[in-house]
Amino acid sequence: MAKIRGSIVVNVERCKGCEVCMVSCPTGTIAMAKEVNGKGYNYAFPANPDLCIGCASCAMGCLDGVIAVYKTKI
Amino acid sequence: MFEIAGIREIVKPENLAYRKSDLLTENVMSYCPGCGHGTVHRILAEVIDELGLQSDTIGVSPVGCSVLMYNYIDVDIQQAAHGRAPAVATAIKRLLPEKFVFTYQGDGDLAAIGTAETIHACNRGENILMLFINNGIYGMTGGQMAPTTLVGMKSSTSPAGRIAKTMGSPLKMTDIVATLPGTYYVTRQSVHTPANVRKTKKAIRKAVQYQKLDRGTCFIEIVSNCPSGWKMTPVQSNKWMEETMFPVYPLGDLKTPEE
Amino acid sequence: MEKELRLMKGNEAVAEAAIRAGADGYFGYPITPQSEILEYLMEANPEETTGMIVLQAESEVAAINMVYGGAGCGKKVLTSSSSPGISLKQEGISYIAGAELPCLIVNVVRGGPGLGTIQPAQSDYFQSVKGGGHGDYKMIVLAPASVQEMADFVDLGFELAFKYRTPVMMLSDGAIGQMMEKVYLSPQKKRMTTFPDWATTGKKATRPRNIITSLDLESNGQEIFIQKLQDKYNLIKEQEVRYQEFQTEDAEYLLVAYGTSARVCQKSVQIARAQGLRVGLLRPITLFPFPSKRINELADHLKGILSVEMSAGQMVEDVLLSVNGKVPVRHYGRNGGIITTPEEVVENLKSIFIEA
Known part of the structure; x- marks a missing residue:
């Protein structure tokens, strides 16, 4: 059976580090960076990229339109 | 633009599943981290984009946190005086009836200073979409009590919590306008989870499409958060909203067209 | 096309003229003595x-904000009210000035403060020419003295409003609004079919989005904008001063009066002249911009100026x-809705300047 693989792209400077994407993600793909962006926020990033299924829950929940989602069948 | 991608091989144009609409501009929104305004802007921009209405849309922004909406949504926008957006939109729609006209207001703007304009626009059945962001507080001025503040809820002007006897009870504008013959579609939604975002987007899409029918006012309340004003983290605020706001402002349709 | 002659109230004349001017929208709320317009x-x-x-709006507040919305679409829109209602509109007028929107606001003035009286007065002069609402703005103020001028x-x-992107006020009063006179009405104009490029008519691919706002959180930007407004007002002062003179050529004493008071003073000039007094009248038609330059010129040959207003003395300051300081300037006026008689004006002119 084909497996769905996904990947997110985070626009780092637009992120405000609210963590809503992280709790919206059903697979635990996202974590908050220890580093901060230009505005001083600990931005979201795909800490566990292999877990991403491209469901776009993070992007739907994102308050700032930061996340783009890609997915494909492998 | 500094971006971080998960797996580079997957990030190809043909694999794109979701990206914000270009109608949500590249300007970084002035909202606090975790504020629901950003999501409502995003899905509103998406609906306008998906329905191909950019050149036919005129929005009206309020006074409050979303006063600068015109920096974030790439459509023609008028910024109204505090509470007067429905009056402004009334004239726009009457004079340009073929355009899609929406208002965007917070609870202070719509339910306090603009109560008369809200009720009378709905009572005349102005053929506009009114978006009402209810987070139970005045955000921009620093977290004062709003007409929608819950009983017992602390704010900078109800430091011991709102007392119903002296400060009134939460004003349910959506329930009020649903009773008016002029309204066509009235619903209360939220944007705090991906599922709720999808539902709200669906509601907005419906309301935009209803405007073509010229049957009356569509009114969508979005129960939202104010992490800064509530003094919570964004994630805490969403949980608190579910537990405390939703019992007073239950989600769901209050008035649906007979189809 | 020939003008049509009719007998009308001033208020009715405004309404009919608005239709014939090709106005796109009127937004009003009832208040005496101007409800006939609506x-x-x-x-x-x-x-x-x-x-x-x-x-018919739910309030004067809503009506002026409807005007904001319509004007923001580049449409020809107007509202009307009387003094207490105009007070309510001041916030909206300030926003309209701040967003540089063209519109017409008709004030059929009654006495005040407060609920005052429903009788005519000219006590809204300060409110009209000095700002009225908050902030550094002005509006063009036209003062009709007849039904024809209404x-x-x-x-x-409308012409001035669109030329300068500014609110224009017609400052009438309850006497001119209510009285009937013959009036020649202009032929019907077509409504506009093209709109200014700044108007919110839906963003086309060919232009950036249009934003109607008076907000600028950047201090430098706001200061530049305020200066731009002042430049506009200075241009208006240079180009749009309108007034009418009546027997000023040899006058030793000048009456300055607008609107209903100017009608009274025209008769006062005749009475005074019959008594051998060389009295003239200057009637400002624009109250902002005020005919200061002309009054200053005339003052070189005058012994005194009497500002006659149905107020406690407002225009007299201008x-x-x-x-x-060239010549003595005094005020004479009645209040409470009382229209002064021509004889009273002459008697006061004499007692102030001649017998004193």
């Missing part, structure tokens, strides 16, 4: 003929500023 328009139902929208100044008001 009533006339509702009866005329121009939506069926010219397509002009007429709407009709004519609708068209003129007359004083105009002559800058």
Whole structure:
């Protein structure tokens, strides 16, 4: 059976580090960076990229339109 | 633009599943981290984009946190005086009836200073979409009590919590306008989870499409958060909203067209 | 096309002139003594003929904000009210000035403060020419003295409003609004079909989005904008001063009066001249911009100026500023809705300047 693989792209400077994407993600793909962006926020990033299924829950929940989602069948 | 991608091989144009609409501009929104305004802007921009209405849309922004909406949504926008957006939109729609006209207001703007304009626009059945962001507080001025503040809820002007006897009870504008013959579609939604975002987007899409029918006012309340004003983290605020706001402002349709 | 002659109230003339000027929308709220404007328009139902929208708003506040919305779309829109209602509109007028929107606001003045009286007065002069609402703005103020001018100044008001992107006020009063005179009405104009490039008419691919706002959180930007407004007002002062003179050539004493008071003073000039007094009248037609320069010129040959107003003395301050101490300037006026008689004006002129 084909497996769905996904990947997110985070626009780092637009992120405000609210963590809503992280709790919206059903697979635990996202974590908050220890580093901060230009505005001083600990931005979201795909800490566990292999877990991403491209469901776009993070992007739907994102308050700032930061996340783009890609997915494909492998 | 500094971006971080998960797996580079997957990030190809043909694999794109979701990206914000270009109608949500590249300007970084002035909202606090975790504020629901950003999501409502995003899905509103998406609906306008998906329905191909950019050149036919005129929005009206309020006074409050979303006063600068015109920096974030790439459509023609008028910024109204505090509470007067429905009056402004009334004239726009009457004079340009073929355009899609929406208002965007917070609870202070719509339910306090603009109560008369809200009720009378709905009572005349102005053929506009009114978006009402209810987070139970005045955000921009620093977290004062709003007409929608819950009983017992602390704010900078109800430091011991709102007392119903002296400060009134939460004003349910959506329930009020649903009773008016002029309204066509009235619903209360939220944007705090991906599922709720999808539902709200669906509601907005419906309301935009209803405007073509010229049957009356569509009114969508979005129960939202104010992490800064509530003094919570964004994630805490969403949980608190579910537990405390939703019992007073239950989600769901209050008035649906007979189809 | 020939002008049509009719006998009308001043208020009715405004309403009919608005239709004929090709106005796109009128937004009003009842208040004495100007309710005939809204009533006339509702009866005329121009939506069926010219397509002009007429709407009774829930308040004067809503009405002026409807004007904001319509004007922001580049449409020709107007509202009308009387003094207490105009007070309510001040916030909206300030926003309209701040967003640089063209519109016409008609004030059929009654006495105040507060609920005051429903009788005519000229006590809204300060409110009209000095700002009224908050912030560094002005609006062009036209003062009709006849039913004919109430009709004519609708068209003129719109013309100036669009020329300068500014609110224009027609400052009438309850006497001119209510009285009937013959009036020549202009032929029907077509409503505009093209709109200014700044108007919110839906963002086209060919232009950036249009934003109507008076907000600028950047101090530098706001200061530049305020200066731009002042430059506009200075241009208006240079180009749009309007006034009428009556027997000023050899006058030793000058009456300055607008609107209903100017009608009274015209008679006062005749009475005074019959008594051998060389009295003239200057009637400002624009109250902002005020005919300061002309009054200053005339002052070189005058012994005194009497500002005659149905107020406790408001325009007199602008007359004083105009002559800058060259000649004595005094005020005479009645209040409470009482219209002064021509004889009273002459008696006061004599007692103030001659017998004193």
